[in-house]
Amino acid sequence: MSFYVGLFLGISFGIGLIFGFARYEKIRSKRRSDLATTIAAFARMTVEDSRKILPPEFYPSWVVFTQRQKLTWLNVQLKKIWPYVNEAASELIRSSAEPILEQYRSVILSSLKFSKLTLGTVAPQFTGVSIIEGDAKGITMELEMEWDGNPSIILDVKTRVGIGLPIQVKNIGFTGVFRLIFKPLVNEFPCFGAICYSLMEKKNMDFTLKVVGGELSAIPGISDAIEDTIRNAIEDSITWPVRKIIPILPGDYSDLELKPVGTLEVKLVQGKGLSNKDIIGKSDPYAVLFIRPLPDKMKTSKIISNQLNPIWNEHFEFIVEDASTQHLTVRVFDDEGLQPSEFIGCAQIALKDLEPGKVKDVWLKLVKDLVVQRDTKDRGQVHLELLYCPFGTESAFRNPFNPDFQLTELEKILKTGIDQTEAADIAKSGVQKKRNVILRGVLSVTVISAENLPSVDIMGKSDPYVVLIMKKSEQKSKTRVLINTLNPVWNQTFDFVVEDGLHDLLILEVWDHDTFGKDKMGECIMTLTRVILEGEFTDTFTIDGTKSGKLHLHLKWTAQPILRDSE
Numbered sequence: 001m002s003f004y005v006g007l008f009l010g011i012s013f014g015i016g017l018i019f020g021f022a023r024y025e026k027i028r029s030k031r032r033s034d035l036a037t038t039i040a041a042f043a044r045m046t047v048e049d050s051r052k053i054l055p056p057e058f059y060p061s062w063v064v065f066t067q068r069q070k071l072t073w074l075n076v077q078l079k080k081i082w083p084y085v086n087e088a089a090s091e092l093i094r095s096s097a098e099p100i101l102e103q104y105r106s107v108i109l110s111s112l113k114f115s116k117l118t119l120g121t122v123a124p125q126f127t128g129v130s131i132i133e134g135d136a137k138g139i140t141m142e143l144e145m146e147w148d149g150n151p152s153i154i155l156d157v158k159t160r161v162g163i164g165l166p167i168q169v170k171n172i173g174f175t176g177v178f179r180l181i182f183k184p185l186v187n188e189f190p191c192f193g194a195i196c197y198s199l200m201e202k203k204n205m206d207f208t209l210k211v212v213g214g215e216l217s218a219i220p221g222i223s224d225a226i227e228d229t230i231r232n233a234i235e236d237s238i239t240w241p242v243r244k245i246i247p248i249l250p251g252d253y254s255d256l257e258l259k260p261v262g263t264l265e266v267k268l269v270q271g272k273g274l275s276n277k278d279i280i281g282k283s284d285p286y287a288v289l290f291i292r293p294l295p296d297k298m299k300t301s302k303i304i305s306n307q308l309n310p311i312w313n314e315h316f317e318f319i320v321e322d323a324s325t326q327h328l329t330v331r332v333f334d335d336e337g338l339q340p341s342e343f344i345g346c347a348q349i350a351l352k353d354l355e356p357g358k359v360k361d362v363w364l365k366l367v368k369d370l371v372v373q374r375d376t377k378d379r380g381q382v383h384l385e386l387l388y389c390p391f392g393t394e395s396a397f398r399n400p401f402n403p404d405f406q407l408t409e410l411e412k413i414l415k416t417g418i419d420q421t422e423a424a425d426i427a428k429s430g431v432q433k434k435r436n437v438i439l440r441g442v443l444s445v446t447v448i449s450a451e452n453l454p455s456v457d458i459m460g461k462s463d464p465y466v467v468l469i470m471k472k473s474e475q476k477s478k479t480r481v482l483i484n485t486l487n488p489v490w491n492q493t494f495d496f497v498v499e500d501g502l503h504d505l506l507i508l509e510v511w512d513h514d515t516f517g518k519d520k521m522g523e524c525i526m527t528l529t530r531v532i533l534e535g536e537f538t539d540t541f542t543i544d545g546t547k548s549g550k551l552h553l554h555l556k557w558t559a560q561p562i563l564r565d566s567e
Contacts, residue, residue, distance in 0.1 A: 071126040071143075082123035090118050097233075104233040106225035110158045115166065120150035124174075138183025138192070142200055147174045154212065157226065166212040167226060177201040179240060183256065186249065194253045198243040199234070200325075236294050241322035262390035264291065264318045264328060264351065268301055269505070270311045270525055272544065274366075274380035277334040277342045282306045284335040285344060287382065291318045291326050291351075303335045308380070311525065313471055313505050323351045323388060330382055332366060345379035346370055354388040359529050361385050385529055439501035439532060439559055443470075446554035447479050447508070448538075449489040453549045456512040456519050457484075463513040464488050464521070466551070470496050471505035481513045501528045501559070508551060510543055522546035531555040 078085070094117045101112040124147035132140040153169040181196035207230075209223055238244060245256050268287055277283045284305045290298040297318070304310035320326060329348045333341035345366025354360050366379035447466050456462045461484040468477045475496050482488040498504055506528065510521040522545030531537065536556040543549040 071129055075123070075125050078126070079123045082121070085123075086119045086121075093117060093119075100233045100237045101229060104236065105229045108160055108225050109229065110160050111156075112226075112229065113156045114153070115156045116152055116154040118152045120152060122147075122149045124149070132179075135183070138181055138185060141180045141182070143178045143180065145174070145176060145178060147172070149174075155226070168210045168212050169207055169230075170210055171206065171208045173204065173206040175204040177203070179243075181243070181256070188249070190248060193247070193249045193251050194256060195246045195248060196243040196256055197238070197246070198240040199238045200240045202234070202239065205231075205234070232294055235292065239292075240325060258321055260319045260321055260391065261323060262320045262356070262388060264320050264354075265387040265389065266299075266316045266318065266328065267385040267527060267529070268312045268314045268316065268330075269383040269385060269527060270309070270313070271332065272309050272363075272381045272383070273378065274308045274310070274332065275344050275377070276308055277344060282308050283344065285310050285332055286335055286341075287312065288331045288333065289316055289318075290329055291320065293329070311471065311505065311507075313503065315503055320351060320388065320390075323354075323356075323390070326351050328384075328386070329370070330364065330384070332380070332382065347382060349384075349386070351388060354386055356388050356390045359385055359387045359533065361527075361530075383525075385527055440497075440499050441501055441532075441557055441559035443496045443498050443501070443506070443528060443531065444493060444556040444558070445496070445506065445508075446493040446556075447490045448552040448554060449487070449491070450510065450543075450549060450551050451487050453486045453488070453510070453543075454521060454546050455486060456521065457514075462486060462521070465511055465513055466490070467509040467511060468494055468496075469507040469509065470498065471507055472503060473497075473499060498528065501532050501557070504528055506555075508541075508553075510546075510549065510551070520545075522549060524551055528557070531557040532559065 094114050098113060105112050124145050126143055126145050128144040130142050132142060149172055151169070151172060155167040155169065157165045157167050159165070177200045179196075179198050179200040182192040182194075183196065184193050185191060186193050209226055236242060242258055243256070245253055247253060266289060268289065271285060271287075274283055274285055284303050285307065286303040287301040288298055289301075299316040299318075301312045301314050304312065318328070327348045327350050329346065331346040332344040334344055335341050345368060347364035347366050348370050349362060349364060362384050363381050364384065365381050368377070368379070445468060447468070450464060450466075453462055453464055463481055463483050464485070465481045466479045468479075469475070473496075477494040477496075479490045479492050482490065496506075504527075506526050508524045508526075510523065512519045512521055522543040524541045524543055526541070536554075538552070538554045541551045541553060543551060
C-alpha cells in the first residue's frame with residue numbers, strides 16, 4: 001500500500017514540476033517579449049517624447065538634447081587653415097558688405113567704408129550639423145556656429161554735418177545657425193548646380209563700438225545709428241528667408257531667389273490687462289507688428305491714452321516670403337512722449353500654424369523675452385485676427401472677404417517673367433486691391449440670455465441689461481432691464497447698418513441697473529469676421545471683467561459688397 005502511495009505522490013510531484021517549469025518558461029518568454037517591445041519603443045522615442053516623460057527641471061546639467069551631430073573634426077581642420085581663410089574671407093566681406101551698409105545706413109550718416117578689416121586669429125567653432133529632409137531636388141544642411149573672435153575692424157564714418165570718425169568694432173560675439181542649400185542636383189561633378197546660404201537663426205550677436213582715439217558718446221545718436229545700420233543690414237541681407245546664391249555650374253537659378261508667396265492680413269483688435277508702466281495714471285499703449293524686423297516693414301498702431309485694456313481695431317497687411325519658417329511678432333510699448341517708450345511685452349505666432357484662407361482668432365500672452373520664456377510676471381494679452389492668403393492658388397482659394405477677387409497675382413508674375421522688384425510691386429498692388437474692398441450690410445444681433453452673472457446688489461441679485469455698441473459708427477441700442485435675476489432671458493433682436501464690416505467691432509456691455517445709478521459688470525468685444533464668413537451663427541461668449549458670466553447670442557449678416565475706388 002505504501003508503494004502505491006509513494007508512486008502516486010512521485011507522479012504527482014513530477015507532473016507538478018513539469019507544469020511549474022512550463023509556466024515559468026511561459027512567464028519568462030512573456031517577460032522577454034515585453035522587454036523587447038519596451039526596447040523597441042525606446043528606440044523609436046524622439047526628443048519630444050523624452051521631454052514629456054521627464055520635465056526639464058529634473059535633467060542633470062550634462063544632459064543636452066540635440067539633433068545635430070558634433071563637428072570636432074571640422075573645427076580641428078578649420079583651425080589649421082584659418083590664417084588662409086581669414087585673408088580670403090576678409091577681402092570678400094569687405095567687397096560685399098560695404099554696398100549693403102550703404103543701403104541701410106541711417107539718415108544722419110553720409111557714408112560707411114572699411115579702412116581695415118581682418119577676422120583675427122580665432123577661428124569660429126561649428127558646434128553641430130544636421131540634414132533637413134523632405135526636398136528630393138536638393139540637399140539642405142544646417143550648421144550651428146559660435147564665434148567669440150578678435151577681429152580688427154575699423155569703419156570710416158562720415159556724418160551729415162561733415163564730421164569724420166574712425167569707428168572700431170570690438171568684442172564681437174556671435175551664435176547662430178547657417179542654412180546651406182545645394183540645389184539643383186545634377187549628373188555632373190560636383191553634383192549640384194548652385195549653393196544658397198542664409199542665416200537661419202541668430203541666437204546671439206553682440207559687439208561694441210569705439211572711436212579710435214576718442215569717445216563715441218561725444219556725438220549724440222552716432223552709436224545707435226551705426227548699430228542700427230549693422231543690425232538692419234544683417235537682418236535684411238542674409239537672414240532667412242533671404243538667401244545668397246552662388247552659382248557653381250552655368251544655368252538659370254532664378255527659382256532659388258526670394259519671392260513673395262502670399263500676404264498676411266492682421267487685425268489688431270485689443271489688449272487686455274496690460275502692465276501699468278506709469279506712476280500716475282495708466283499706460284498709453286501702442287503696438288508694433290512685423291514679420292521681418294526692418295523699419296520699412298514694421299507696422300505701428302495708434303496710441304491709446306491712459307488705458308490698460310485698449311481697443312485698437314486696426315488692420316495691417318504683410319508680405320510673406322516663407323510661411324513655413326516666418327513668424328508674426330507683436331511688441332507692445334507704453335508711449336512716454338518725448339522720452340523713449342517703455343517696453344510692456346511681446347508675443348509671437350508661427351505662420352505655419354495658420355490654415356490658408358481661414359481666419360484664426362487668437363489671444364497671445366505677452367512675455368518679456370521670446371527666447372528665454374521664464375518670465376512669471378503677468379504682462380497682459382493681445383487679441384489678433386489673422387488670415388494668410390497664399391498667391392497662385394486660383395482654383396483652390398479665393399479671398400473669403402471678397403469672393404470676386406482672386407489671389408493670382410504671383411502666378412501672373414511668374415508667367416510674364418518680370419524681375420523681382422516688379423514682382424514685389426505687383427504683389428503690393430494686389431494687397432492694395434484687397435485693402436480697397438469694403439463690406440456693407442446689416443448686422444442682426446439677438447441677445448438671447450445670460451447665465452451666472454455676478455451678484456452686484458446687496459440682496460444677492462442684479463437687475464441686468466445689455467448695451468450694444470458698433471465701435472466705428474457709434475450706433476447704440478439697449479435691451480430691457482430684467483429685475484432681480486442672475487440668469488436673465490431677453491430674446492431681443494437689434495439691427496445695425498454697417499458701412500465697413502471688415503473694420504468695425506461689436507461691443508456688448510453688461511450693466512446692473514440701480515435706482516440711483518448703474519454698475520458695469522463686464523463686456524464682450526468681437527469683430528464681425530466670423531459672422532461675415534459664416535453668414536449666421538449662435539454661440540456663447542464669456543463676459544470679460546467679471547468673475548463669472550456668459551452671454552448667449554445669435555448673429556446674422558446680410559451683406560452688400562462694395563469696391564471702393566483707389567485714390
